[in-house]
Amino acid sequence: MSPLPDSMLEDAEKLIAALRLERDEMLAREAALAEVLQVVNSSPGYLAPVFDIILEKAHSLCNSDHGTLFLRDGAHFRPAAIHGVPEPIAERLREGLGVDAPVVRPLLAGEHFAHILDMAELDHPLAQLSTKSGVHALLSVPLRKGDELFGMIVTARFEAGAFSDKQIALLQNFATQAVIAMENARLITETREALEQQTATAEVLQVINASPGDLTPVFDTMLDRAMRLCDAAYGHLYTFDGERVYPTAMRE
Numbered sequence: 670m671s672p673l674p675d676s677m678l679e680d681a682e683k684l685i686a687a688l689r690l691e692r693d694e695m696l697a698r699e700a701a702l703a704e705v706l707q708v709v710n711s712s713p714g715y716l717a718p719v720f721d722i723i724l725e726k727a728h729s730l731c732n733s734d735h736g737t738l739f740l741r742d743g744a745h746f747r748p749a750a751i752h753g754v755p756e757p758i759a760e761r762l763r764e765g766l767g768v769d770a771p772v773v774r775p776l777l778a779g780e781h782f783a784h785i786l787d788m789a790e791l792d793h794p795l796a797q798l799s800t801k802s803g804v805h806a807l808l809s810v811p812l813r814k815g816d817e818l819f820g821m822i823v824t825a826r827f828e829a830g831a832f833s834d835k836q837i838a839l840l841q842n843f844a845t846q847a848v849i850a851m852e853n854a855r856l857i858t859e860t861r862e863a864l865e866q867q868t869a870t871a872e873v874l875q876v877i878n879a880s881p882g883d884l885t886p887v888f889d890t891m892l893d894r895a896m897r898l899c900d901a902a903y904g905h906l907y908t909f910d911g912e913r914v915y916p917t918a919m920r921e
Contacts, residue, residue, distance in 0.1 A: 719850040720750035723843045727824050728752055731836040734804070736824040737762055738847065740812075744768055746821060754825075755802045761795070770795055772809035772823050782837055783809040787829035805829035808837065810844045814852070822847065862898075869894035888918040896920060 724736045735753035739746035745765035754762065766773055771791055775783035785807040788796040799805070804825050812820030822844050824832075832840075876890045892906045906918040 716850055716854055717750070719847065721752070723822070723847055724750050724752035727822065727840055727843050730839055731808070731824050731832060732826070733824040734827050736822065738812075738820065738822050739766065740820040741818065746770070746773060749820070755804070758798060758802050758804065761798055766795070769793075772807055772821070776809060776811045776813075776818055776821055781810070782841065783807075784832065784837070786831055789829070799825070803827045806832070808832045808840060810837070810840045812844055812848050812851070814848055819851075820847070865898060869898055884917070892918040892920055 720738045724738055727733060727736050735751075735755070737748050737752070737754060738750040740749045742765065745767060747765040748759075748762050751759055751762065768774065768777055771785055771788070771793055772783045785791065787805045788799040788807060789805060799807070804827060806826040806829050807823060808825075809821045809823040811818050812822070822840060824840060872894060873887065873890050876887050880886045888906050892904050895901070896904045903921050904919075905916050907914040908917045909915075
């Protein structure tokens with residue numbers, strides 16, 4: 670059998686190298702997602718470590734220079750986690766982004782992501798600050814449940830240019846994990862609050878049954894439990910005799 674031409678050998682070596690690179694990238698993505706899921710499962714109801722690991726992995730796998738995870742607060746998006754952002758930009762981001770920000774508008778319009786190849790081409794105060802700090806390319810993906818947009822992940826590069834389709838899809842996967850973690854936290858909080866309310870009601874009923882005809886301990890227990898559930902520093906309970914109200918329990 671005659672040896673293969675050098676050109677065919679070179680092509681085969683290039684193909685093998687490309688396949689190895691694709692394999693390594695896939696393994697890195699799977700490992701990153703597995704780490705995120707591990708943090709989600711080990712920190713139920715606690716979102717800070719989840720947001721931190723998501724930004725850390727997005728930073729490395731998307732070849733980004735920095736990133737921020739924002740949560741919606743009415744008409745503003747405020748950072749819940751920041752990774753590697755230059756301080757001049759971080760200081761501005763802590764003030765929140767309005768709905769007119771270039772990385773926000775497309776998401777509010779229902780787009781699956783916002784992709785800015787070069788902030789220097791935009792006429793917006795945030796774009797000017799970004800380019801002054803050396804930031805050019807930005808990618809944002811929504812934190813969305815149904816039609817409700819309640820946050821976004823933004824990743825950025827100092828070098829202008831496009832993020833790849835794989836990197837966009839990866840950031841969207843991270844956003845999905847963030848939404849799952851937030852939903853888990855919400856359910857845990859609601860369950861905890863419901864149990865606390867049921868416990869407080871049971872304690873009040875116990876005092877009522879133990880003190881028939883004596884309202885003072887009942888009112889005291891009601892006020893104590895109400896303050897605990899509302900995280901209040903002080904409280905008053907009043908009764909009304911038809912003409913005036915009188916304090917019957919007080920906690921200062």
